[in-house]
Amino acid sequence: MCWILLGLLFGFTGKVVESIWWSIPWTMSYLGDSRWFQFNSYGVFFNIVFRQAFFTVSAYCHLRAFLPPNTGKKGLTYIHYILLISLVLGQGFILYLYYIKNH
DSSP states (O other), X not given: OHHHHHHHHXXXXXXXXHHHHHHHHXXXXXXXXXXXXXXXXXXXXXXXXXXXXXXXXXXXXXXXXXXXXTOHHHHHHHHHHXXXXXXXXXXXXXXXXXXXXXO
């Protein structure tokens, strides 16, 4: 039960912070503020942390919650590989985009 609650905590926290952030540039855009584009461009950093990382940790917690207690090390290793691969692919894509943009 603790893993489910942790997963919900990470998932909702990430979504709330991300939504609060996006309300700032969207409001600025709606009001015609000239700085909205600058604020909008910072959104990628909020997405990386509060959408990608928090949701990945949330998914890990949910997967972990449904492992039977007697699964042992092999079951945990499988879940850890899923977490590691998703983080590497997600962060690798971000680094790739950064590389493309700057070269």
